[in-house]
Amino acid sequence: MSEEQDAREQALVEQVLAAFEGTPSPRLKQLVQALVRHLHAFVRETRLTTEEWEAAIGFLTACGHITDDRRQEFILLSDVLGLSMQTIAVNNEARGDATEATVLGPFFTEGAPEIPIGGELPGGAAGEPCWVEGVVTDTAGAPVPGARIEVWEADADGFYDVQYGDGRTAGRACLHSDDQGRFAFWGVTPTPYPIPADGPVGDLLRATGRSPMRASHLHFLVSAEGLRTLVTHIFVRGCAYLGRDSVFGVKESLVKDFVRQEPGTPAPGGRRIEGPWTRVRFDIVLAPEKEGSDAHRPVPDASGDRRRR
Amino acid sequence: MSEEQDAREQALVEQVLAAFEGTPSPRLKQLVQALVRHLHAFVRETRLTTEEWEAAIGFLTACGHITDDRRQEFILLSDVLGLSMQTIAVNNEARGDATEATVLGPFFTEGAPEIPIGGELPGGAAGEPCWVEGVVTDTAGAPVPGARIEVWEADADGFYDVQYGDGRTAGRACLHSDDQGRFAFWGVTPTPYPIPADGPVGDLLRATGRSPMRASHLHFLVSAEGLRTLVTHIFVRGCAYLGRDSVFGVKESLVKDFVRQEPGTPAPGGRRIEGPWTRVRFDIVLAPEKEGSDAHRPVPDASGDRRRR
Structure with missing residues (x-):
């Protein structure tokens, strides 16, 4: 890959990270910026093709459409x-x-x-x-x-x-x-x-x-x-x-x-x-319960019960 | 983080990568293993909580449900x-x-x-x-x-x-x-x-x-x-x-x-x-058309209305 190409791709990552810099919640900012870094690294590393990107969109869409109150x-x-x-x-x-x-x-x-x-x-x-x-x-x-x-x-x-x-x-x-x-x-x-x-x-x-x-x-x-x-x-x-x-x-x-x-x-x-x-x-x-730790007690989902896998 | 904890998390990554080792298509194997590495790195780095994981599932579900023939x-x-x-x-x-x-x-x-x-x-x-x-x-x-x-x-x-x-x-x-x-x-x-x-x-x-x-x-x-x-x-x-x-x-x-x-x-x-x-x-x-490169031509989407050239 040329230096110019590498610079363009890296500049885009920086631009997207900067767009999330003003996120009011520090935790949400951390999560979304980390997600951006990892997903862009995935696309750059694999040289994801346009067709593969479209297949991924289609896959997520199919997952969304089969998901209902009983299937997640x-x-x-x-x-x-x-x-x-x-x-x-x-x-x-x-x-x-x-x-x-x-x-x-x-x-x-x-x-x-x-x-x-x-x-x-x-x-x-x-x-x-x-x-x-x-x-x-x-x-x-x-x-x-x-x-x-x-x-x-x-x-x-x-x-x-x-x-x-x-x-x-x-x-x-x-x-x-x-x-x-x-x-x-x-x-x-x-x-x-x-x-x-x-x-x-x-x-x-x-x-x-x-x-x-x-x-x-x-x-x-x-x-x-x-x-x-x-x-x-x-x-x-x-x-x-x-x-x-x-x-x-x-x-x-x-x-x-x-x-x-x-x-x-x-x-x-x-x-x-x-x-x-x-x-x-x-x-x-x-284990002892750690002060301020993330309680592991299950949280009910939106419908109030767990869904079938 | 303890060495034991780090070892457990890393072992899980290796186990998941190994599960995809038998993927018949080399390209699919490359993509899915790279995705696993990057997504696990995201979860480990951010110490994603159970509630945040559930929120992510809820977000993707909502994306799926609003997506139809006219909205993607x-x-x-x-x-x-x-x-x-x-x-x-x-x-x-x-x-x-x-x-x-x-x-x-x-x-x-x-x-x-x-x-x-x-x-x-x-x-x-x-x-x-x-x-x-x-x-x-x-x-x-x-x-x-x-x-x-x-x-x-x-x-x-x-x-x-x-x-x-x-x-x-x-x-x-x-x-x-x-x-x-x-x-x-x-x-x-x-x-x-x-x-x-x-x-x-x-x-x-x-x-x-x-x-x-x-x-x-x-x-x-x-x-x-x-x-x-x-x-x-x-x-x-x-x-x-x-x-x-x-x-x-x-x-x-x-x-x-x-x-x-x-x-x-x-x-x-x-x-x-x-x-x-x-x-x-x-x-x-x-630019010149590169031999064997991924053609940048738009690929028809699910509804078939993108032009193929």
Whole structure:
């Protein structure tokens, strides 16, 4: 590239940055100027062609048009580019051995039914029974009594209750740790399922040779007074999609042994189970809440609930 | 930031890049991996909060929902971030004294009426008369005869004919340079007008203290055998918006003196003009067409109304 050409391109970047110099909010100014720098660097580095620019406009337009109250293609796009997980990483700085965070996903709902320790996720979501137990501690190792533990998961067919369409609640519950920080409940053994791949993001996955599948997982949202709220999953060791989870949610520290139990094995709480079942241990370590930090509590979106991905 | 935190964030970037490693098209792989690097760098550098990420998703969703067959908010967004102009800069490398390119804009249409040299833009778009003349040469200074020159502009109220809604053609014409490369026509003196500011991009401009106005301009699309097609504007020196054109289209080399003529001044072609008028000279230098380069010709958009040459 000639010096003249380089100077022209750089001058344009400076001109655009200067246009945002008068932004009243310092944070908005920082964000928009950083975005300008990175996007212009992308265009200059790749020597983006006019046709590619038009394809990008067309892609974003298609994402906009498929997005409605039940389908959020821009979140899907953020997910498959790893940007959702990077935002979560940035907002959950590593703190000692604190349990790692992962994506909230679109299927969290407020007001899941309360169950006692050892209880079952109500509604009888289909699937192989899974006993989940563990203890909640802080980073100093002290048990956290009374931690609020919200749990939700897909059924054996890969569907969450909000996808059933009949208003039923299933596969989700809320419980509290006991005075020694312990918790336990019956869920179902997680199975893999695909993110919606019938839109432009699905086209992108196909064009880039990627799978739409999410690795098998079980969601947790854990909160306790004075500690950082944790949004995470646990994943099933051995799942074929662990290394290619479509939203990059898998962290090695979150992969757990779901230990297979033969039919007839005596189950916790004296439960009688005809077929096979699994059990898994998940000990949860909550980080201290940092003064003035970005609270990680999920924020409801415009429609007041999370949308399907 | 701790080393552990930095390592986690960097590992995620590497993981996402690796996920795209199997992309069959080398160019798509290059583009998507570069996009991942730049967007993750943006999130990490700004420590984007969860709320800001949600606001970004909401902004893109709103852009998608206001976009229809007549309104293209993603192009507007690209325009106000200077990305449209940067793409044009990248695809029109500086070549000697070749005339600089600028945005095509949304108002070009095929099949503008042919006029002779010295003719008038038909349809009588309202505005002060403006005599435009010049010569088309190549970068060696040789005249280019028979160059096709398409010209279009807004009327004195800032509207293009396609915005009238009555199907009328006005303010646009097509002519050819003569055997010495010369051209001339009657247009109207350009006036400033705003880009549509009633959507999310307008909100962004307001939040960042920017004007939606475009500097006064007149569009050219010039093509000739064996030479790089030029898409450009000329701008009116003295226009209040030259330094803050909302789409960054202004280049100093494209700012011209529109010289004011008193009422009664004899006009070219013996035309009788009651009120004041202006005249401007615009000499056009076309770059050689580079073998194997990205042709700068406009590509038809989704509705098919851009001209392919």
